[in-house]
Amino acid sequence: MTTVSELPSPLTLLPRAQAGDEHAMNHLLTAITPYVARICRSITHDDGADATQEALLAVYRGLGSLREPAAFYGWVRSVTVREAIRTARRYGAESCCSEVDSREETNPLDAVHISDVLERLSQAHRQVLTLRAYGLSEEEMAEVLALPLGTVRSRLFRARRRFQEAWQPSAA
DSSP states (O other), X not given: OOOGGGSOOHHHHHHHHHTTOHHHHHHHHHHXXXXXXXXXHHXXXXXHHHHHHHHHHHHHHHGGXXXXXXXXXXXXXXXXXXXXXXXXXXXXXXXXXXXXXXXXXXXXXXXHHHHHHHHTXXXXXXXXXXXXXXXXXXXXXXXXXXXXXXXXXXXHHHHHHHHHHHHHHHHO
């Protein structure tokens, strides 16, 4: 049995998968599954497995549309976030986007405080802050959330302000 660490690099598999090589496609999807699952879990929580399946299916179906191999991970992230939000909406997730997966945590208590502050924000504010944490631009967030750009900008502005207001007392 082959483990994920023994698989070829996704960027090596990409051209073969796009050309229709099912074996390469299978290995490619297996290699990106942990990345996709981590994003989905942070957005949907309990529905992370369903969102992961939907995202991998969307990657499988849309891989032929990817023109620039160097953009693979950004494209996968965008597809994954879009599918995770669709899944959260479909299942009516109250706690959508309530946690930010910090890759550069220096103090583990900061993650606890951040999660606590995020839990106190509205779902709409948690969504935009989480999407921004994953590196999406305002335009990408508007597309993913199916909202006007102005709405996304105002939500992001208000979400940041509410987060800062909630964070200040716990920082003292």
